[in-house]
Amino acid sequence: MAMGVNEEQILRSALQGSRRDLSRLLSLIESGHEITIPSQKSWTLGVTGPPGVGKSSLIGNFVNYWSSRGDKVAVLAVDPSSPKSGGALLGDRMRMTSADSGDSVFVRSLATRNHPGGLSAYISIMIDCLAACGWDRIVIETVGSGQSDYRIAAFADRILLVDGPDRGDIVQAEKAGIIELADIIAVNKSDMEGSEQAAEAIRSSLSMDENPPTVHLVCSHDGSGVDAMMKDIENCIYEARCRLRARERLISAWDFRLLRHPELNRVLDLLETGSITVEEAVKSLSKSEE
Amino acid sequence: MLPQPPNRLLEGSRLSASIVEMKVIIAKPGLDGHDRGAKVIARALRDGGHEVVYTGLRKTPAEIVRATMDEDAAALGLSTLSGAHDVLIPAICQGLLDEGLSGILVFAGGIIPASDRSALHDLGIRAIFGPGTKTSEILDFLNEVSSRKDSGEPVGVGESSKWRWE
Numbered sequence: 001m002a003m004g005v006n007e008e009q010i011l012r013s014a015l016q017g018s019r020r021d022l023s024r025l026l027s028l029i030e031s032g033h034e035i036t037i038p039s040q041k042s043w044t045l046g047v048t049g050p051p052g053v054g055k056s057s058l059i060g061n062f063v064n065y066w067s068s069r070g071d072k073v074a075v076l077a078v079d080p081s082s083p084k085s086g087g088a089l090l091g092d093r094m095r096m097t098s099a100d101s102g103d104s105v106f107v108r109s110l111a112t113r114n115h116p117g118g119l120s121a122y123i124s125i126m127i128d129c130l131a132a133c134g135w136d137r138i139v140i141e142t143v144g145s146g147q148s149d150y151r152i153a154a155f156a157d158r159i160l161l162v163d164g165p166d167r168g169d170i171v172q173a174e175k176a177g178i179i180e181l182a183d184i185i186a187v188n189k190s191d192m193e194g195s196e197q198a199a200e201a202i203r204s205s206l207s208m209d210e211n212p213p214t215v216h217l218v219c220s221h222d223g224s225g226v227d228a229m230m231k232d233i234e235n236c237i238y239e240a241r242c243r244l245r246a247r248e249r250l251i252s253a254w255d256f257r258l259l260r261h262p263e264l265n266r267v268l269d270l271l272e273t274g275s276i277t278v279e280e281a282v283k284s285l286s287k288s289e290e
Numbered sequence: 291m292l293p294q295p296p297n298r299l300l301e302g303s304r305l306s307a308s309i310v311e312m313k314v315i316i317a318k319p320g321l322d323g324h325d326r327g328a329k330v331i332a333r334a335l336r337d338g339g340h341e342v343v344y345t346g347l348r349k350t351p352a353e354i355v356r357a358t359m360d361e362d363a364a365a366l367g368l369s370t371l372s373g374a375h376d377v378l379i380p381a382i383c384q385g386l387l388d389e390g391l392s393g394i395l396v397f398a399g400g401i402i403p404a405s406d407r408s409a410l411h412d413l414g415i416r417a418i419f420g421p422g423t424k425t426s427e428i429l430d431f432l433n434e435v436s437s438r439k440d441s442g443e444p445v446g447v448g449e450s451s452k453w454r455w456e
Contacts, residue, residue, distance in 0.1 A: 087337060090341060090342060091343075093343060111341050
C-alpha cells in the first residue's frame with residue numbers, strides 16, 4: 001500500500017515545519033496509514049519502570065533541562081487502553097508541561113490500544129518523523145508494566161529505569177528483567193523514606209556485573225540528583241544490545257503484521273467458536289502469507 | 291453476553307471510515323482548583339471508549355490550545371467553576387481559530403450561569419453541562435457529534451452550523 005497524496009502533502013508540510021501537520025502526521029501513523037520516510041538518525045531515550053514512581057515528573061525535569069539549553073524535545077507518552085471499553089485516560093502530559101514549555105517541547109499521548117508489548121511498531125515511524133522534523137531529543141515513556149517491558153529496546157537507544165522507595169526489597173531488585181537492560185537507573189522520591197534502601201538494594205543486586213550502571217537517587221520535585229543523572233544519560237555509551245534489540249524489533253514487526261492480517265477476523269471467529277485449534281490458527285495465518 | 295469490544299482491539303489499524311470514539315482533551319483553564327468533576331467526566335469518557343487527555347490544573351489558554359493541537363484532539367472540554375469562563379473560554383476559542391483549529395468541537399462544563407451561556411454558544415461552544423449532568427448525557431452528546439460529523443455537518447468551534455446540545 002503506497003502512501004497516498006494526502007499523506008504526502010501532510011508529510012511534506014510537517015517536514016517544512018508545520019507543527020499542526022506534524023500532529024496530523026502522527027495521527028495518520030497511529031491509525032495505520034502508510035507513511036514512507038527513510039530511517040533517520042535520532043537521539044532516543046526510553047523511560048520505563050513501575051506505575052506511580054514518577055516517570056512523567058522526571059521527564060518533566062529532562063524537558064526543562066534540555067529545552068533551557070536550546071534543544072527541541074519530543075515526548076511520546078504511552079498509557080494503557082482499557083481492554084473493556086477500548087478507551088484510555090492519558091494523564092502523563094500534565095506532569096510534564098509547564099507554562100514555560102513553548103515551542104521547543106512537543107508532547108504526544110498515545111494509548112496502547114492493546115498492542116502486544118504495549119508499544120506498537122508504529123512508534124518507530126513516529127520517531128523517524130519527529131527526527132526528520134528537527135526534534136533533537138525524543139523520549140518514549142512506556143506504560144510501566146515493570147519487569148516485562150523489553151519492547152522498549154526495539155525503539156530506544158538508551159533506557160532509563162525509574163523505581164521508587166516502596167519497591168526496594170532485594171528480592172524485587174534481583175528478579176531478572178528490565179533491571180539488566182537499563183543503561184541508567186534512578187530511584188525517585190529521594191525525599192521519602194525507603195528510597196536510600198531501595199537504591200542500595202538495586203546497587204547490591206547489580207554489583208556482580210562488570211560495568212553496572214550508576215543508581216541515582218533523585219527527587220523530581222526539588223531537582224536533587226537530577227543534574228547528575230542527566231549527565232549520565234547524555235554520556236551514556238549504550239551497549240550495542242544488538243541481539244536483543246533485533247529480537248524485539250522482529251517481534252514488534254511480526255505482531256504489527258499479524259494484527260493487520262486480512263484473514264485475522266475470520267480466523268478469530270473460528271478460534272472463538274472452537275472450530276479450529278490455536279495451532280491450526282497459526283498455521284492458517286502463516287500459510288496465507290505465501 | 292459480553293459487549294463487543296470496539297474494532298481497534300481486534301485490528302491494529304483504524305482504517306475504517308466511521309469511528310465513534312474520539313480523542314478528547316479535558317482541560318481546566320485558569321486558577322480554579324476544583325477538579326473532581328473534570329476527573330469524573332474524564333473517566334466516564336474513557337469507559338465510553340474515548341481516548342482522554344486530562345491536562346491537569348491551572349492551564350493557560352495558550353497551553354490548552356497547544357495541547358489540543360499537539361494531541362490532534364477532535365474535541366475539547368473546558369471545566370470551569372471559578373467564574374472566569376467569560377474571559378478564559380473566549381480566549382481559548384480565539385486561540386483555536388488562530389491556530390487553524392476551527393474544526394475542533396468545544397464544549398464546557400462546571401458553574402456557568404444560564405445568563406452567560408448564550409454568549410458562549412455564539413462563540414461556537416456546542417454544549418454546556420452544569421452540575422448534576424449525568425455522564426451518560428455527555429457520552430450521548432459525543433455520539434451525536436460523531437453522527438453529525440459523519441454526515442458532513444461542521445460542528446467545530448469556528449464552523450457555520452448553529453447546532454447546539456440542549
